[in-house]
Amino acid sequence: MADYMKMWKDLGMDTDKHDLLCEALPQAFGDIYLSQENRPEFMDYFNFVVSEIHGVRPMELIEHQKKGGKVFGTFCVYVPDEIVFAANGIATGLCGGSQFWVGGGEKVLPPNVCPLIKASVGARLDGTCPFFKIADMYIGETTCDGKKKAWEILADEVPLYVMDLPQMKRAKDINAWAEEIKDFKCMIEKTTGNTITSQSLNESIKLINNKRKALARLNELRKNEALPISGSDALLISQIAFYDDPTRFTEMLNKLCDELDERVKNKVSVFDKNAKRILITGTPMAIPNWKLHNIVETSGGAVVCEETCTGIRYFKNYVDESQTTVDDQINALADRYMNINCACFTPNSGRIDDIIALCKEYNIDGVIDVNLKFCTTYDIEGYTVEKSLQEAGIPVIGIETDYNDTDAQQLKTRIGAFIEILED
Ligand code: BJ8
Numbered sequence: 001m002a003d004y005m006k007m008w009k010d011l012g013m014d015t016d017k018h019d020l021l022c023e024a025l026p027q028a029f030g031d032i033y034l035s036q037e038n039r040p041e042f043m044d045y046f047n048f049v050v051s052e053i054h055g056v057r058p059m060e061l062i063e064h065q066k067k068g069g070k071v072f073g074t075f076c077v078y079v080p081d082e083i084v085f086a087a088n089g090i091a092t093g094l095c096g097g098s099q100f101w102v103g104g105g106e107k108v109l110p111p112n113v114c115p116l117i118k119a120s121v122g123a124r125l126d127g128t129c130p131f132f133k134i135a136d137m138y139i140g141e142t143t144c145d146g147k148k149k150a151w152e153i154l155a156d157e158v159p160l161y162v163m164d165l166p167q168m169k170r171a172k173d174i175n176a177w178a179e180e181i182k183d184f185k186c187m188i189e190k191t192t193g194n195t196i197t198s199q200s201l202n203e204s205i206k207l208i209n210n211k212r213k214a215l216a217r218l219n220e221l222r223k224n225e226a227l228p229i230s231g232s233d234a235l236l237i238s239q240i241a242f243y244d245d246p247t248r249f250t251e252m253l254n255k256l257c258d259e260l261d262e263r264v265k266n267k268v269s270v271f272d273k274n275a276k277r278i279l280i281t282g283t284p285m286a287i288p289n290w291k292l293h294n295i296v297e298t299s300g301g302a303v304v305c306e307e308t309c310t311g312i313r314y315f316k317n318y319v320d321e322s323q324t325t326v327d328d329q330i331n332a333l334a335d336r337y338m339n340i341n342c343a344c345f346t347p348n349s350g351r352i353d354d355i356i357a358l359c360k361e362y363n364i365d366g367v368i369d370v371n372l373k374f375c376t377t378y379d380i381e382g383y384t385v386e387k388s389l390q391e392a393g394i395p396v397i398g399i400e401t402d403y404n405d406t407d408a409q410q411l412k413t414r415i416g417a418f419i420e421i422l423e424d
Pocket of ligand 1: 114309
């Protein structure tokens with residue numbers, strides 16, 4: 001990594017503590033990623049983005065601020081990035097995915113809170129992540145109880161705006177979400193000093209749709225029998241999508257997909273033909289949480305699809321680009337976003353339908369339903385997920401884990417045994 005020490009110091013980060021993270025990350029990345037065989041050449045771009053994770057993009061965000069632009073940190077795929085970009089702001093994902101930050105979160109949160117929340121709070125309080133320092137404002141949302149209460153703690157640190165997400169999907173809830181997006185638009189306009197027009201919103205809708213289309217293209221390629229890319233690499237790309245510049249990311253991902261098209265034509269696979277095709281469903285895997293994919297893919301499995309917010313839920317469905325007034329565009333945004341099936345909603349049968357459909361589309365041999373410890377909504381919904389899959393005759397295993405590596409060996413044994421029993 002180049003020398004970004006001055007930038008980190010200027011941001012008020014705890015650079016001594018941050019050095020420990022900078023030492024650990026390349027090792028973990030090397031062990032999990034660079035040790036894979038036959039990776040696509042174009043993964044070099046994504047390797048570079050990770051190797052400079054606390055350098056290149058933070059610098060760009062600071063440059064944007066120097067020109068008067070604002071940066072908004074988000075924690076959930078329901079927050080419409082389109083509104084932020086339409087006001088010449090930048091939205092960047094902030095969810096913490098490392099055990100490194102959990103201790104910092106536990107200083108103010110009870111231990112029985114999900115690690116994603118603890119890591120996100122810890123990254124801010126410990127001053128060990130530039131993204132958390134750079135963001136002018138955090139955008140929270142009323143999804144799970146843990147997040148809702150964590151916003152109150154983070155609000156002492158940084159301006160924090162909370163979007164009130166309905167928890168059902170009746171027509172009146174979709175209307176309520178459209179109203180909430182309108183309020184969000186007003187706040188973003190006020191904070192950035194820029195007016196959102198139908199033209200600027202149309203451009204940002206296309207910008208984010210194009211990112212979704214590139215991610216969908218990548219995932220289409222994973223339906224092939226010869227798998228041109230590993231699930232670990234696909235997860236990494238999805239994680240990077242949350243913070244990289246969207247135009248550059250889309251361009252680079254499409255270039256990678258061109259290479260993968262060639263691989264498919266030539267039947268180049270990164271897995272042995274006997275590898276079992278696994279779908280992962282459940283809680284999101286924020287960067288650098290690569291644990292489960294690595295375990296699966298070193299135990300005879302190939303992850304070919306993720307029904308998670310760092311997978312299909314992030315990019316499925318596009319916003320209608322044909323609307324010409326801001327009000328109609330906001331209704332189109334509300335329609336698209338309320339199509340996401342998070343366990344925070346009740347009922348959430350759309351998610352079960354999605355999982356069953358994905359099993360067919362991706363020719364899945366078995367499903368791993370993963371839950372981050374203390375995530376109550378996904379944990380409880382796991383009962384219905386597993387029951388529905390069993391009724392459909394699809395093998396499934398439920399896993400609960402966190403960011404700690406202490407259960408890695410035990411998980412390896414359980415997942416290895418599960419993959420072993422899957423039929424050819
Ligand atoms: S749309 S999954 S990104 S809320 S923080 S719910 S793991 S206890 S992240 Fe999420 Fe939006 Fe839903 Fe997706 Fe559970 Fe932890 Fe809560 Fe979490």
